[in-house]
Amino acid sequence: MVLQGPDFQKHVLVLVGLPARGKTFVARKMARYLSWLGYRTRTFNVGEYRRAIAGAKQPASFFAPDAEHRELRERIAMKTLDDLLEYLDERGDVAIYDATNTERARRRRVYERCKAAGAQVIFVESICEDQAVVEANLRENKARSPDYAGMDAEAAIADFRERIAQYERTYAPVDDEDRCYVKLIDVGRKVVVNRMQGYLGARLVFFLMNLHSGRRKIWLTRHGESEFNVENRIGGDPPLSDRGRIYAHSLAEFFAEQKPERLEAWTSSLQRSVSTAAPLGVPKLARRALDEIDAGICDGMTYQEIREQLPAEYRARAADKFRYRYPEGESYMDVIQRLEPIIFDLERQKNPVLVVAHHAVARALYAYLMGRAQEDTPHVPVPLHTLIELTPTAYGYEEKRFELAPYINTEDTLHPMSVGAPPLPSIR
């Protein structure tokens, strides 16, 4: 696989940090990004193993650095690591080890076991110097954690503070002895990178550098119906149809009502996308990376024509819609690769954004944001004239869909090539 280059090596990303420092937030972001790029990636959370092995609802004293508890905690951590290494050995490309790993001895042990298994280790430390962020994380963590299920809120927070204090007693921040690392200080403010090597490491760091913990909505839509949509043709650079123009105005009305502050609209370079955003009274950015999948020699054809004139292509696409590349055009895989800068910009962006894209591109962006498996991308339902609103939650996005008039039922039924797609639960 081209993405992974000739020198691809399995990787273990080892989180480091006190409790309530956003480690799991970072772990999930990394997992979503790497999976979307096509790396088989899985997160191993020591807290989950602890609850399964030692039982949930351990008090803060469980986390004290005394001999008895330390031995048990070490056993749990190593059991998690066993499973992680087994996963890498069997089928994984990247494994994420989500635990505090605040002691140097633990990190050395993890490093050596991963090295012995032939994997490259990158430590990813999350540090919060901003006490307000720690407080917010702490309150959210407490509310979320099964460790405190059913417990009084204030008692839980007090216990969690005590747990953090236990860790602080022996915390040694990552340093040059840990070799290859990224330190994220107040996610988005300061980054320290040491001895990063290879393709995956470089991309990962760039990705992490763009993260921030601010929360803002993202809206995703396809362009309004185009004249090609009406004729069921793919590709080209057609103008909007009458119904498409009405959708563009409905979209503008929607945002005139909602008035999200500092909203920006990103479009592709194609006129059906640009025209859909035109009535919006917000700053716009046209980006070629958002252009529709290039259908190569099939550009401008209907699926019916492809079936009749290029039956071998038709069959090849039906057999593997994800990997299928149009002759002289692109595959979904290619689209994902060229969307990477958009993903980085989406992460970096602190303002709310409306992305006015195209079918394949909207599917790929949606798959990234919602953490769908790469191979599902060509089958994600993103109908015309539907606005998808994504509201950030602690670790992901909550989705709402708005069918803005004129509603087009499901144009997928018009596409005989989509018939093979597995049915997905409608979120509507």
Added chain:
Amino acid sequence: MVLQGPDFQKHVLVLVGLPARGKTFVARKMARYLSWLGYRTRTFNVGEYRRAIAGAKQPASFFAPDAEHRELRERIAMKTLDDLLEYLDERGDVAIYDATNTERARRRRVYERCKAAGAQVIFVESICEDQAVVEANLRENKARSPDYAGMDAEAAIADFRERIAQYERTYAPVDDEDRCYVKLIDVGRKVVVNRMQGYLGARLVFFLMNLHSGRRKIWLTRHGESEFNVENRIGGDPPLSDRGRIYAHSLAEFFAEQKPERLEAWTSSLQRSVSTAAPLGVPKLARRALDEIDAGICDGMTYQEIREQLPAEYRARAADKFRYRYPEGESYMDVIQRLEPIIFDLERQKNPVLVVAHHAVARALYAYLMGRAQEDTPHVPVPLHTLIELTPTAYGYEEKRFELAPYINTEDTLHPMSVGAPPLPSIR
């Protein structure tokens, strides 16, 4: 211009570091990269102003932090900054301020003047913890610097050491007070990034993270002659012609003789590129980002056919070959944007690389590596069956061209659309 986004702000990149820490190396790399991306960029070197104002060949004592010399040096630094701000005000997008800037008071003054002029400031500090690198820089700097022209080598080095010592007396490394900064520690080993914002900043940091001071050759060639080349057609995915296959074997022979250690070959995804590299016994990586410029609706046509069938397109392209975008295809500008990851990988790569590309792509890569102005890109001569060898020097590359049999004189004469190109001196 799309590249610069809706919120583009002028930038000043302020170098920081003791003498012989590679500041000018970093400044030139940044200037080349940003110019290539299309930002009007210029470097202002305080050393040059010093030699012009105070005269060359100042002894180390000139750099002492005493009142008299400090006042003169401050005046020179501010005169340089005046010119820099004038450039930004008149036409520049990015200005690079290449000086030591090792004192906090100087940095504050520079920061405030730039801010007052509405520019965003990024400090870029270069630190060498590796004494061997400092020694090597010192010897090279000494040899290169007009400050020591005609002086005995050992005396010059001794004086240069003393000059460094003068700076060390008052050196305050960049810290969080300097707000937005990148610290490069032993270029390529460790990077610290603080409060980086915006598109340009994020890209710049990623670029800097990929730099290293190692030196290895880069070879650049187009694929061997294809069957479309023979018919003078553009685009498509044709196989090699007989002459093209002979070139592929000549190339393999060339490298079998030279035997560069750990050589890698990067090709596009198109068969004429892949087949050209096929006889080489080295690891290969096929990358779609290296594919030829997409000629859109002109794909597969000859220039003669374009002239006859699409005369308006023909004229538009002749009028501005750099910005011209084939309908449903790409412009040179688009090619440059999608080549950015290749540039990053070329910088990061420590092994020698042979890139087997296509006409427009090879021109764009060459323009980056040799620091040619963006607009010259479509006119850089890169003939078929010519291997370009680039050997790194202190701040750039030295070029050699090899015409490997079967030599094709200059296929540019076959392309009537290239007639308008200004003649460039042949480097051969």
